[in-house]
Amino acid sequence: MTLRYMIIGAGGTGAPLGAFLAKNGADVTLIARGAHLAAMQEKGLRFEQSDGETWTVPVKAFDMVAFTIGYEMSYSNILNMLRLSGIPLHTKDRKGLQNMVFAGGVCAFNPEPLADFVDFFSLGEGEDITVEILDCYRSAKKRNLSKEEFL
Numbered sequence: 001m002t003l004r005y006m007i008i009g010a011g012g013t014g015a016p017l018g019a020f021l022a023k024n025g026a027d028v029t030l031i032a033r034g035a036h037l038a039a040m041q042e043k044g045l046r047f048e049q050s051d052g053e054t055w056t057v058p059v060k061a062f063d064m065v066a067f068t069i070g071y072e073m074s075y076s077n078i079l080n081m082l083r084l085s086g087i088p089l090h091t092k093d094r095k096g097l098q099n100m101v102f103a104g105g106v107c108a109f110n111p112e113p114l115a116d117f118v119d120f121f122s123l124g125e126g127e128d129i130t131v132e133i134l135d136c137y138r139s140a141k142k143r144n145l146s147k148e149e150f151l
Contacts, residue, residue: 004028005029018030063141065082068126075114090116100137102122
């Protein structure tokens with residue numbers, strides 16, 4: 001089962017995260033604007049690791065929405081992005097495993113300001129824990145778990 005994610009902000013943080021998710025079997029949509037958006041639409045995103053391995057990330061749909069919270073001023077932007085996407089703002093209004101919202105980054109260490117809007121927070125090194133999150137989510141979907149059972 002392929003998981004679908006949307007990453008809003010495909011810059012220096014979001015694009016590598018999207019590539020990492022895609023490389024590990026997720027179906028990723030990267031949201032950008034301007035010249036960056038035009039380049040992604042035409043070619044996808046091409047990544048090269050330090051060992052020379054390369055891969056390209058196509059643009060698709062999502063099951064989960066992930067936010068990297070780099071500073072507190074982005075809180076209102078996260079809420080606006082959810083509102084504009086049509087995803088219910090409050091976690092209590094999102095049922096099942098569809099449109100799960102999670103967040104990480106340096107401001108995720110104080111999750112309380114966004115606790116009513118984000119289903120769960122990822123603390124620590126995203127490169128390490130993201131694969132485990134994906135595995136748990138795939139398992140939950142295969143077993144038809146409820147949102148509460150998954151969390």
